[in-house]
Structure formats: structure tokens, C-alpha cells
Amino acid sequence: MSWKFDVSCAFNEQAAKYYLERLEGKSPLFVCTIATTETAKIPGISAAGKYPEFTDYTPPADAELLLLGRCKCIDGVPVTPEGIPTPALITLSALRLADIPVLVVCGGLKVAPNIPYMYLGGKPGRDIRGGHAVEEVEEVIARAELAGRHLAKTAGYLVIGESVPGGTTTALGVLLAMGFQAEGKVSSSMPMNPHALKVATVKAALAAAGHACGSLCADPVKAIACVGDPMMPAFAGLAIGAASEVPVLMAGGTQMSAVLAIIKALRPEIMQNLAIATTRWVVNDHHSDIVGLVRQVHDIPILAADLDFSFSAYEGLRAYEQGVVKEGVGAGGATVAAMVKTRGKITKERLLAEIEKNYRALVEQR
């Protein structure tokens, strides 16, 4: 049920209303943080690639799609094992319709994209089951914060999205390490959410790192280093740097609760400049609980783009209504930003038409 433009509110309605008003008509900058982790290659964890090695290519391919309108490091576009296309298609369509500029930021990648991107010194993430998942966490946070401070001067607000296959498992890792009740609550890009596998993976990771659930509640840097992924320090640092000056839309699903926990532990005073923007598919998902997660961390607003692909002409898009993909590459936040920037001139119908046009060009007619 939409609430303003084609945006609804999932949590904190009063604050959300005020937050949206602050953004209205302003020109945002969309920042896409991309990273890879070996954790994504654990069988059954991620749908982001048909084969485990594909997960190395998904984030750079998503980033290429956003900037070039096509991928270079792979043929076609990233798809799930069933052939459902990447949510970067939604992001691309929203950003182009609303003429919103994009900056790609590398948190740590195995395969570099063939586009301009910002580098922060990060390396690709290891399998969290080793207990030493991410290197250079503090340095990447510091550099990202510096970048965020400068980027905040170039835009009315920042929309920060992410692409990191396996990211809900590492989010669960950080949430449990920091003491939140997160079991069974993180989302999945697959219709059947492999909660038990994710929990077992994180428990193994914490054991390997020599930590218990909650033992890192005051040490988000160590939580990332042990059981997180390289998207997190880049995203958190950018948000910290930018939110000290302008509003920030954290564009993502349940992973955003982990990033929010990191940010709050590092810089609690910037909470009023943060909101989460995601999709209706995440908010309505019965196999995860974004509100239940965010509520535990801090009561920032959760906005949801009322995307509805039920009546799309394309099966690959209608599949989103069956709970496939749901979110990613900041699709929900980019949609909200496009609608708010144009004060509702971009409706969900107009956006779907654009998505279908790009779908045709990129997926169907290859």
C-alpha cells in the first residue's frame, strides 16, 4: 500500500515522512559498493551465480551494467540459476530515468570491473569459516569515510547500495557476533531461505575466530574482520563520512541492519541522517524480518519501493513476485530516489516500462 509517491513505509512512519520531505526534489548521488567473499561459494548459500565461481563476476558485472548499460566481464547479465536477471536492471532503469549519477566503489574484489571505480585499499573476502574474513578493515573504513565526506559536498544526499554475493550470511555473522537476535531473520535471493545453513556457517566461523555470539558487541571492526565481508567497511565508512553532512539512504535489504549496527557502534551521533530504503519484496518476505532486525539496532525509518512485476510481460521479471532475488545493487533505494527526485513523476508503472525495455535489450534479444 503506497504512502507517498510509490513509496511505502515499513517502520517508523513519522520519521520516514520527515525523512522523505528532506530528500524531495534534491539531487542524489548513487554509490554502489561492490565486493566478493569466498563465503558465497559455499554450496547452497547464494543464488547470485549459476556456478560458485560466477559469484566473483556478479559484482563487477553489476557495476558495469550500471555505468555502461551492459556487462563486459561476462556475456549477458548476471542471472540466478533459474535465469532470473540481476536487480541491477531495476537500479539501472531507475537511475537513468531520473538522471542520477553513479559512482562505483570497490570494497574488495577478485575480478575488477572494466569501468572507472573508486579503490579503497580493500581485498576480496575469505570464507568466514576460517575466522579471518576481511583484511584492512580499519584502513578501508577510514578511506571510505574520507571519500564520503567529499562526496557529501557533491550531492543533496547519498544513496548507497551494494552487490556482494553471500552477503546475507556475512550480515548474519556480524549481527550474531555483535549480539543481535538475527537467526532466521536475514533475507535470501532464493525463494527458500537456507537459514539453517547460514546459521551453521556463522557458528563455525565464530568458533574458528574464537568468539561467541555477542562477544564482539562493542567491536564492529573485529566483527567484520572475523565474520564479515569487504562490502561492509566500504559501505559503513562512506555512510559515516557522508551522513555527518547530508542524509544517506542505505539501499538494501536485511544486510543493512548489519551495516547499521557497525555504523552505530562507530558513530552513534549520525543516526538521524540515516534511513533504509528497500523493496516491497523484502518488506513483505515471510522468510526474513527486516523490521525485526532494524528495530534491535536503532529505530531509523525503513522505506520500501512499491515495485510490482505481477503483470510484467516477461516471465523473468514476474519471477520477482515469487520471492526470487528481492533486492540488491540498491534496487529499492535507487527506485525510491528516482521517485522522490522527480516528486512522483516516475511511477512504478513508468519504471516497469523502462525495466522491460532494458530487459528486452539485454536479456531477451541476445
Next chain:
Amino acid sequence: MSWKFDVSCAFNEQAAKYYLERLEGKSPLFVCTIATTETAKIPGISAAGKYPEFTDYTPPADAELLLLGRCKCIDGVPVTPEGIPTPALITLSALRLADIPVLVVCGGLKVAPNIPYMYLGGKPGRDIRGGHAVEEVEEVIARAELAGRHLAKTAGYLVIGESVPGGTTTALGVLLAMGFQAEGKVSSSMPMNPHALKVATVKAALAAAGHACGSLCADPVKAIACVGDPMMPAFAGLAIGAASEVPVLMAGGTQMSAVLAIIKALRPEIMQNLAIATTRWVVNDHHSDIVGLVRQVHDIPILAADLDFSFSAYEGLRAYEQGVVKEGVGAGGATVAAMVKTRGKITKERLLAEIEKNYRALVEQR
């Protein structure tokens, strides 16, 4: 003799006046393109480092200074053999006073800076005497153009500067390869300009590349690849991408004529969105001829910041009046942008006071 704010005009006064009016009060983004070339290590070519290997550290150190307010990859700040500090001190002071955001873009570096920077796929440059100076020229131009198009949406205009030791020699290389009368006209960071050495170096480079003066007049990509440096494709691409949407201030000395020649050969239709902004020291230099160079390429405006260090309390700054350093790291353009953004509230006196404050903190009191 100042002309508006503390800015004077060295070429094309009518167009310059109109150009400045277009910039007034707008918020710019300062982009610093950094690169290294082995050419800088030819004895006698460059003053950017005390020892040849220091030239590998000058651009990353300059970039760190701009973003962090101090260098990390070296102790102190880059200095000439006589101890005169880098013009990045001027740039830093101007940008901070006027609250102008900075983005560092890597054209190709031997030593990476410890800050966030944009990567375009470029590699450090080789000694031009080998005739194969720069790799991936087309790809870097394409990526930089894409970045420039997006960055143009984040600012009223772009100010693009450079730091590349040895850059006037590679500029001479490209200018001669493209058929311009450039002998004896490029500037130097040293008071005595080693013109004969630069010309001999370029002639050797062209011979090694199998080209004659002027034979690459229509092929700027090959001119860079043979006898240029990796700053050039990054700078030219950024300017091309941005200037199709917003004004661009090319912040630099005589090297800008080479970049302008490259841009004009690739995209002649954007000339009206380009101007050069440099320092009084370059414009008044008797050992080089920026107007004589730019006039041959295209009659875009040349603005000059009326920086005057004659009465500075510090010998290291007064030395600038003896013809040392003169320009670099976009010092002149950053100064013009700071003055124009604040509609003259930042005067040359106020800027000098800020430069002296930063000089004290960084150079004197180490």
C-alpha cells in the same frame, strides 16, 4: 594586474569574462589526475624530486596532502632539490578555504596513495625515449569519459588538475608529434628551463617510435601512446566527458596545451566548455610561452590566479617569485575556483595567510 576578483586574463579577454560569469557562485568539484612516468628520471628533466626515484612518490604524496592534509607515503611534503614545497600546498589551502570537494583520479602510478582514489585501468608511464610510453590509452580515455559524464552531474563545473613529474617533457612530446611549434615554449618547475634536453629527449622518443614531428597530427591516441604520459588520457577523457555537460577549468600550465590538442582532435565540438586556469608565475614566465602554445591549438580563455608570494614571511614561499615550481596540482585553477566560488571573498591575501598557516604546520615545524 587583476581583472576580476584576484584573477587576471592572459588570453581571450572577452571569452574569459563570459566564462568566469558562467562559473560565478557555482559549486565546483576539484579532480586531481595523478600519474608517473620514467621520463621524469632522466637526469636534469624534472625538479619534482630530490632523487630520481622520488618522482614516483610525488604524485601520490600530493594527492594524500589534498585529501588528508598531510602525506603518508613520504615524510613531510614533496619538495624541490632546494627544499621548495609542492604547489599542492596552494591547492590544499584554496580548496579548504572555499570548501571545495576533491576527487583523486589515477592515470597510472608506480606507488599508490593511501587515500580513496578512482582507478581507470592505467599503468605507470615508460621513458618516452623507448617510443612506447603509455599503455591502454584508448581504454583509459573511455573510462575517464564515462566518469566525467557522471561527475558533471555532481557539480556546477569541474576543475581538473594534474601531478606528473616530467610532464612538460611529455607535453612537448605530444605537441611536437601533433605538429605544433612547441620548442622552447613549455614551462619548467626549475628557474632554468632545460629546453635543449627536453627537445633532445622528445626527438629521440619520436625516432624510437618511428614518427616525425607532425606525423601524428590526427592521432592523439598514438601520440600519447608513443611519447606522452598516463596523466593525459585520464585528464582528456574526464574533460571530454564533463565538458559535454558543464564548464571545465583545465588547471595547469603549458601542459594544458598538449591536453587541449588531444581533446580537440578527439572532440572538437566541446571547445566552448573549456578554459585554462593557471598561475601568474606561468603566464609571466620568460622561459616558456603558454599563450603561444594555446593560440596554436584553439583560442580558449586563459585565466591566471594573481598569486603573489613576494612578501611572504617564509623563504620557501618567496622562492616561487624566483621562478621555482610555478604551477602544479592544479594550484592556479584551484585558486581561481576558490575566488570565483566565494565571489571574491577569498582574496590573494587571505589565501596567502592560509598557505602560510599550512606551510608552518607541514614544513617548518616538522
